[in-house]
Amino acid sequence: MTTQKASALAVALCLSFFAAGCKKKVGVGPMPKAPVAEAPPPKVVVARPIVKFFTAEPTTIERGQASSLKWEVTGAESVSINQGLGVVGNAAAGGATPAVISGNRSVFPSDTTTYTLTATNSGGSVTEAVTVNVTAPPPPPPPVAPQPKALFSEVVARDIQDAYFDFDKSDLREDARNTLTQNADKLKTIFRDYPNGTVTIEGHADERGSAEYNLGLGDRRAIAAKDFLVQLGVPGDRLRTLSYGKERPQCTDNNESCWQKNRRAHFTGQ
Amino acid sequence: MKKTILTLLVLAAAAVSQQRPDIIGVIMGSQKAVIAVPDMRGAGRAAGFMDVLNGTLFRDLDDAAIFKMAPKSMYPTRVPQQPGEFRKPLQYDPNNRNAAPWLQDWSDPPVNADYLAFGYAAEQDGQMVLFGWLFNVRQPDVAAAQVIGKLYFGPMDESGARKVAHEFASDILKQFGVESLAGSRIFFVSNRSGNKEIWSMDYDGPNQKQITSYKSISTMPSVSPDGTRIAFTSWALGQPQVFVHSLETLRRIPFLNPRAGTNQNASYSPDSKQVVFSSSASGFSQIYMANADGSGIRRLTNTRAVEVEPKMNPKTGNEIVFVSGRGGGSPQVYRMNSDGADVQRLTTGEGQATNPSWNPQGTHIAFAWTRGYDPGNFNIFVMDVNTREYVQLTSGAGRNENPTWAPDGKHIVFSSDRGGRSQIWTMLADGSQLRQLTSAGLNEKPAWSK
Structure with a gap:
């Protein structure tokens, strides 16, 4: 927002300067001629003008900021600057000799721009260039989005714990019942917060039975966990069961602590 | 207490080893003919493929387990390439090095062969041709000796060499009333593509091909006896369900789960018109029967236990073996009539007993059992279903699971992780002639089909 305003202002300023330059040009008109001397004019060799300085301050700006061009030229009849600035100074008739033309202008280039000053008299012209580097300002921070609700699947993964089973068993141990009781409370809240979410109860087994029997056993474990949750008031139509048997082990080591990790009912949210 | 159990185990093991000859003898047969199979030579371009041809022929005959293979080191130096080379001597002299080949070169000691398979291969019109003869070398003359004399054609490459060798072997086996395993296929599960998919291969390992590409878990294949369909269990639609593919088009065909x-472990009735499978529709995995498309479902068991892996007797169709946890302990193998009546436990109640599979004659089952080992350490056993006598075929070498029988009723394919990862192996039903067929990725759940 701020940037837009600033650049609009810059454009407006540029335009006004440009317009002012034009007016001046039109206003000045043709130079009045010097009175003709009686004697034939002596042959004078006119030295070319000297640019004492032509600077930009600062030489590096951010887009939308101003840089000030300053110059001083001696011996010129007219001084102009390109990039649309046009004639910026003329020697006054009958003024001091050599004439000193100095001035300054603020410029608002939107990109890096080289300004060339040309000082001219009858002896010729001299140019001097100065570059104003323009850097793009850092982008503004992104608009502030409303704080998103955590994904349903993440909430389930975070809050709902696995229930564990004994080898070759699908009945719920004491610790599994405690876990599932906690899960039931959390699931009721989560289902209230996320009216469209459903939870899949995966049944898993360790590697020591046959894949076929373990598939049936995993199915039993998932159903046992579901039945318990439903008894505690969790809506059954939002719970699905899915047995993986021993096809998707959590842990693949060959020891009891690993096997215990795999004998589980695991919860995922969809 | 421990000592008592140990003593019992030792006694049981002794009892088993005594039973061994009976069961194995019934399955394997006893009197075996001795066959000599000297390496044949090839003419022209065929010469380059003779290793494959000779290897395939020897292996097919050896694999069939109906012959005793005469040891090659005993073969005579005079090996005939065609019958015309035999010359009946007036007086047979085995030490006469200048004599022409004769039948007694093979039937006499040290070879002691009953049969001789010989011949040669050549190039004919750009094709490979095998001239194959089988002689009964116990006969008095060449005319009486010839059992087979036949030409076999194939392309002039390794596949052609395999083809002509398989066909010659198959003709030899037919003479002994045995269907060659050549041409039979083994379906199995491999994860080598990144997911468990169904694959197939020739019975001896070549031609491994991916059948499904569900990029999920697809496992537990079972082929219909008519060879037209394969049923398996797949998670492709979410929950594990029975899938059926046509083996002609390889496309999925409808099955009403x-x-x-x-829903898992579908397997077929002998006429391929019915399936038995395990479904948890009641809350417990139970045994069901249905038409081959899943319609007309009826429940066969009614327990509050996990019951899986039903297999109908392939000969009679009137009984089913299955696995059940109904005893309260670890799963055991049971049998029942095909209407669900007369359930009997077949295994002793020890350990975990799973993966029952009928032999084609419907008399014996092979299965995986942890009896005598820690949970999960399965070995392959064979049981006579009538007498409940059993014999252990593997021991102390990893987990050995999912035995299924070859169409010849003499070979068993199974999976074993004895080398690290689970791979597919075959063996004779007496536990000998072990061969590893796969090595890429993890491979399991083999099913041998005609």
């Missing part, structure tokens, strides 16, 4: 969290 009952509404259940798990």
